[in-house]
Amino acid sequence: MDKLLLQRLVLERLTQDLLQAEQGARTAHETATHEENIAESKYDTLGLEASYLATGQARRAEAIRQAIGQWQQFRPRAYDAGQGIQLGALVCLGHVDDDEKQQLLFLGPDGGSMKLALEGGQWVQVISGAAPLGRALLGKHEGDEVSIQVAASRQQFEVLRVD
Secondary structure (H helix, E strand, O other): OOOOHHHHHHHHHHHHHHHHHHHHHHHHHHHHOOHHOOOOOOOOOOOHHHHHHHHHHHHHHHHHHHHHHHHHOOOOOOOOOOOOOOOEEEEEEEOOOOOEEEEEEEEOOOOOOOOEEEEEHHHHEEEEEOOOOHHHHOOOOOOOOOEEEEOEEEEEEEEEEEE
16 A cells, blocks of 8 residues: 555645634634624623634644645654564454454554545545554564554554554
């Protein structure tokens, strides 16, 4: 699988998310500053609430900009068995309890957590090395087992393949 294609798909999705966040910030700002939303009493809080929303959307947009910068600088490398799984690895995991259930993961920089649909109905989950599963995978090799705590249950996976 082409890791540069995956990187491009992540950047496209982040760019779409940025446009939505910026539009949301603009809309909330316009609502907050519109003359009809000037507070007439202490209970009239629409303008104040819209200003909080505008601030939150602006922060979200900035976080997405930072993620885009990290993903643009990211250079996925080929898997090196000597180092084990690192950022840029494409990992196929199997659930220890279910031989049939497999998932494909792409480890990348922060801010790119998403699920990508590829041609042929295949899905790739993009996670960062800071995510619990990402941290558990770092340094592992094909055939290793990985265990993470999810809510009240422990999930175990086997690393089936690494590219």
